[in-house]
Amino acid sequence: MNALRVSGRFGVGMMGLLLASVLFGEVQAADGSASLLATMWKWAPLIGQGFLLNILISVVAMTLGTVAGLGLGLGQMSPIWPLRHAAQIVTQFFRNAPWLVLLFYCILLLPYEMRLGGLVVAMPAWIKATVGLALPVMGNVSEIVRGGVQALPPAQWDSAEALAFNRRQTLWMVILPQAIKPMLPPWMNLYAVLIMATPLVSVVGVEEAMTLTRFALSAENRSELLLPMYLALLIAFFAYCYPIARWTARLERRFAVKL
Amino acid sequence: MLSRIAASLLFLLLTITTALAGVDDIKAIQAKGVLVVGVKADYRPWGFIDPSGAFVGMEIDMANEIAKRLGVRLEMVPVTTANRIEFLRQGRIDLILATMSDTPARRQAATVIDPPYYAGGTNILARKSMNFHRWQDLRGRRVCGLQGAYYNRPVAENWGAIIVAFPGVPEAYIDLLAGNCDAFVQDSSLIASTLVSDSAKWADFEMPMETFGEQAWVMAVSAANRDGTFATFLSRLSVEWHRTGHLIELEKNWGIPPSPFLKTMHEKS
DSSP: OHHHHHHHHHHHHHHHHHHHHHHHHHHHTTTSSOOHHHHHHHHHHHHHHHHHHHHHHHHHHHHHHHHHHHHHHHHTTOSSHHHHHHHHHHHHHHHSSOHHHHHHHHHHHSOSEEEETTEEEEOOHHHHHHHHHHHHHHHHHHHHHHHHHHTSOTHHHHHHHHTTOOHHHIIIIIIHHHHHHHHHHHHHHHHHHHHHHGGGGGGGTOOSHHHHHHHHHHHHTOGGGHHHHHHHHHHHHHHHHHHHHHHHHHHHHHHHHHO | OHHHHHHHHHHHHHHHHHHHHOBOHHHHHHHHTEEEEEEOSEETTTEEEOTTSOEESHHHHHHHHHHHHHTSEEEEEEOOTTTHHHHHHHTSOSEEOSSOBOOHHHHHHEEEOSSOSEEEEEEEEEEGGGOOOSGGGGTTOEEEEETTOTTHHHHHHHHOOEEEEESSHHHHHHHHHHTSSSEEEEEHHHHHHHHHHTTTTTTTEEOOSOOEEEEEEOOEEEGGGTTBHHHHHHHHHHHHHHHHTHHHHHHHHTTOOOOHHHHHHHHHO
């Protein structure tokens, strides 16, 4: 709770910083050029659209990564050893690879369009970037799933076996429903990390908020705009992530008592 | 006169080679109904965006003209110095029109369109108080540059400057204004247009060196379509633009100081 109060104050502090940097810029720009706030307001709709793309990328990457990661995580606990080992290697690989490098790989390796029979499916850069971000998410979700399942008391498995559940039934009907709760907070933390990583896609030419901010700065060609505009972007990300952080913390508290 | 004969001979040659090779990539573009051009979005006034997100600038005007002549829709993809050739190779764009200077390596990787539509050399933007006069003065100095720019290496190797490369022009300007860099090595035409665009802010700055290595700015299409109809068409268009003075007019419209290159090309043709 304390940490939350501190980060709340941090948000207020950032707002203060924005105001200060804008005021400082206004003093600098007193030579009759358009005011900083007016200029930033002019670009806000475009950069706002870019921010929606950040959110879209994060949601799609999280969905893809979670589905793939769930399969991989269960694979890590498979009784069939080749499958188990393969899943462990894949998990460790994607969990420990730099996100930016994976992004570059996806952008350069995936074709810009795919032919399925006679149908040509375009693969715009943002989709390739989303796949690139989904890979590390997959590796991390895999570990979250493994951790969540293994954190359950082994007696759960024994009891299910005593009730004549087979392995699949035990997993889906006994283990996973109980493991979801402890898995939720780290999963939400992962999402917060992911949304904050989405500006990485600007380096591969996707027109998200960060890229558009840079384009706007080039178009305005006013260096005093740089700090306030990046700060406004920081605040947008903070405003989006902070409620998620609060909610995660609340869930953590609630589940901590039960186990 | 001689150059005109040379130019017509060149065209004859181009037409013949095209006829022989017979790659009709214009047909392909017209069948698609859209021309995809890689442009700069962070290089005012050649290519940048307005608050609605639309691309504007001198090169964007040129791209519009090309699409109009082909009778297709224009789609623009923002590219950077580091990724534009890769995009062309992948087929994500049909044409590069993004402040690209002509180098032997790029001629290998893509089909460069002759004649060039613009040219600029390399110079630096620096505070007058730095008292730079010769390139040798940069030895051991921190010099801002752009990532992927071809002139970073000669400036570092020949004159011992320490290049600090940034992804875009605004970031480099901030560092320069803050005094973290002693100079910003850039295309001379960009520096000239910066100095006139906001004279108050850049009053203490100058472009002190002798411009070196004038490099032509070229359009480029895929290396595979070296003998294609599109390359021939663009080459003819470029000649026409020089002859009619269209490029000089565009340069003027976008507030770019007149470049000696465009003047020479116009007078020659």
